[in-house]
Amino acid sequence: MEISVIGTGYVGLVTGVCLADLGHQVMCIDIDKEKIGTLKQGISPIYEEGLSDLLKKNISNKNLSFTSDYKEGLRGKEVIYIAVGTPQAMDGSADLTYVEKVCKSIARYLENDAIVVTKSTVPVGTNEWIKQTIEGNLQKDIEIKIVSNPEFLRQGSAVYDTYHGDRIVIGSEDAEALNILESINADFSIPIVKTDLRSAEMIKYASNAFLAAKISFINEMANLSERIGANIDHVAAGMGMDKRIGNAFLNAGIGYGGSCFPKDTRAVISIAKEADYEMPILENVVDSNERQRGIIVDKMMSRFERLKNKKVAILGLAFKPETDDIREAPSISVTEKLLEAGAEVCAYDPAARRNAEKVLSNKVAYADSVSEAITEADIAVILTEWKEIKKFPIEDYKKYMKSPIIFDGRNCFTLEEAKDSGAEYHSIGRPVVRDSVVYK
Numbered sequence: 274m275e276i277s278v279i280g281t282g283y284v285g286l287v288t289g290v291c292l293a294d295l296g297h298q299v300m301c302i303d304i305d306k307e308k309i310g311t312l313k314q315g316i317s318p319i320y321e322e323g324l325s326d327l328l329k330k331n332i333s334n335k336n337l338s339f340t341s342d343y344k345e346g347l348r349g350k351e352v353i354y355i356a357v358g359t360p361q362a363m364d365g366s367a368d369l370t371y372v373e374k375v376c377k378s379i380a381r382y383l384e385n386d387a388i389v390v391t392k393s394t395v396p397v398g399t400n401e402w403i404k405q406t407i408e409g410n411l412q413k414d415i416e417i418k419i420v421s422n423p424e425f426l427r428q429g430s431a432v433y434d435t436y437h438g439d440r441i442v443i444g445s446e447d448a449e450a451l452n453i454l455e456s457i458n459a460d461f462s463i464p465i466v467k468t469d470l471r472s473a474e475m476i477k478y479a480s481n482a483f484l485a486a487k488i489s490f491i492n493e494m495a496n497l498s499e500r501i502g503a504n505i506d507h508v509a510a511g512m513g514m515d516k517r518i519g520n521a522f523l524n525a526g527i528g529y530g531g532s533c534f535p536k537d538t539r540a541v542i543s544i545a546k547e548a549d550y551e552m553p554i555l556e557n558v559v560d561s562n563e564r565q566r567g568i569i570v571d572k573m574m575s576r577f578e579r580l581k582n583k584k585v586a587i588l589g590l591a592f593k594p595e596t597d598d599i600r601e602a603p604s605i606s607v608t609e610k611l612l613e614a615g616a617e618v619c620a621y622d623p624a625a626r627r628n629a630e631k632v633l634s635n636k637v638a639y640a641d642s643v644s645e646a647i648t649e650a651d652i653a654v655i656l657t658e659w660k661e662i663k664k665f666p667i668e669d670y671k672k673y674m675k676s677p678i679i680f681d682g683r684n685c686f687t688l689e690e691a692k693d694s695g696a697e698y699h700s701i702g703r704p705v706v707r708d709s710v711v712y713k
């Protein structure tokens with residue numbers, strides 16, 4: 274089919290590339306001309322495994338092209354995906370400014386009937402508003418049909434998730450549009466849920482809110498386990514064996530981050546407020562996550578009287594491994610707290626340094642490896658569980674550091690490994706290891 278994808282971020286670019294790879298004629302539109310210039314050369318502005326190869330392949334077989342020009346990008350297109358950002362507004366609600374601009378551009382430049390598909394995560398009712406906004410600004414007598422097709426991919430495994438997701442959700446009030454979207458998506462061989470517009474929008478928010486709640490739940494269990502001498506790794510493993518609970522998303526840590534869980538949980542609360550309904554569970558999930566982000570610095574503060582002039586090595590800046598994204602990453606608030614307390618910070622991340630530099634600038638020194646970051650450090654803090662950081666032998670910390678004291682916000686090592694390493698090891702939801710003794 275003739276398809277346009279508007280917005281070439283994580284969602285739009287991966288969607289466009291994968292649809293082109295299924296054999297559709299895809300044109301991606303973005304107002305960021307620099308990005309479009311890079312993409313035209315077959316260079317991906319984001320790192321996602323497998324994306325670069327698919328990008329180059331589909332540009333050269335002419336299934337995929339890029340433009341900043343809406344007129345060119347929408348010409349003759351039958352299906353138009355919206356995949357622009359919906360960031361958090363000051364009041365916690367989803368900011369629909371970008372979506373509104375896209376609607377106005379579609380209305381201005383589209384010259385034929387088309388199905389508009391919303392991939393962006395948008396509040397319930399937004400797809401109806403999208404239809405009205407486009408129709409209210411149309412320049413030609415053409416018909417617009419609307420489908421909600423929320424995205425469930427994860428950063429770091431976006432291409433894999435597009436081909437191997439658990440379900441594809443499509444919602445519409447228009448049976449024909451729904452059938453066309455079903456046939457486009459059938460080639461992914463993933464179960465398809467067909468529903469109405471509002472339920473599709475709600476499935477996305479409810480899913481993210483549930484996953485965020487699962488993380489906050491296990492984090493609270495971890496904090497309690499620490500206080501009563503249990504080990505959260507064993508607790509989570511035992512819980513997860515119950516199929517009704519499931520073993521995914523039970524990794525305790527320093528709170529969820531990224532561009533979606535924080536904003537989407539707040540957006541649901543905001544949607545509920547508008548519907549005059551309170552959501553005490555979700556409100557507490559958000560508060561609990563805020564507390565969790567501070568927990569690693571609290572642990573350091575209670576271990577050391579002062580952090581002033583302490584050399585602290587931060588290992589991992591990205592909000593999770595396999596991405597260079599630092600949006601709402603716990604590393605940012607942790608670093609700021611450490612700097613406030615007068616610590617000297619040296620950070621290492623295999624991919625996110627460039628993005629972190631934009632936020633933390635020169636207040637922080639950057640290293641090119643784990644060993645360089647921890648050299649002569651007083652304290653090492655693990656904030657992202659990159660493979661490289663997990664694989665760096667815990668017994669090597671004492672070779673490089675002044676004294677091997679590790680605060681691990683991602684439970685990268687077992688307590689047995691910590692015990693044998695000679696390091697002092699503080700983690701999440703597990704006893705402290707010091708002088709080769711596990712202190713319950």
Ligand SMILES: NC(=O)C1=CN([C@@H]2O[C@H](COP(=O)(O)OP(=O)(O)OC[C@H]3O[C@@H](n4cnc5c(N)ncnc54)[C@H](O)[C@@H]3O)[C@@H](O)[C@H]2O)C=CC1
Pocket residue numbers: 279280281282283284285302303304305308356357358359371374375392393394395424425426427428532533
């Ligand atoms: N990042 C993720 O893992 C996931 C994101 N989502 C949702 O998908 C949506 C997009 O998220 P991301 O891809 O992360 O966003 P992003 O911020 O990475 O990319 C958005 C892109 O849209 C472009 N853009 C903005 N205004 C435009 C306009 N008027 N015309 C054309 N292009 C325009 C920007 O230049 C940018 O390249 C959001 O609603 C998000 O909540 C959903 C699932 C996963």
Ligand SMILES: O=C(O)[C@H]1O[C@H](OP(=O)(O)OP(=O)(O)OC[C@H]2O[C@@H](n3ccc(=O)[nH]c3=O)[C@H](O)[C@@H]2O)[C@H](O)[C@@H](O)[C@@H]1O
Pocket residue numbers: 394424425426427428429481484488521522523524525526527528529530531532533534592593
């Ligand atoms: O709507 C979105 O944007 C996406 O949000 C998440 O994907 P993503 O933010 O890329 O990353 P996740 O792997 O879900 O991790 C989110 C955060 O939770 C944290 N997390 C995750 C799992 C866990 O067990 N513990 C934990 O602390 C991670 O460290 C990270 O900070 C969802 O997993 C995707 O399904 C969804 O499409």
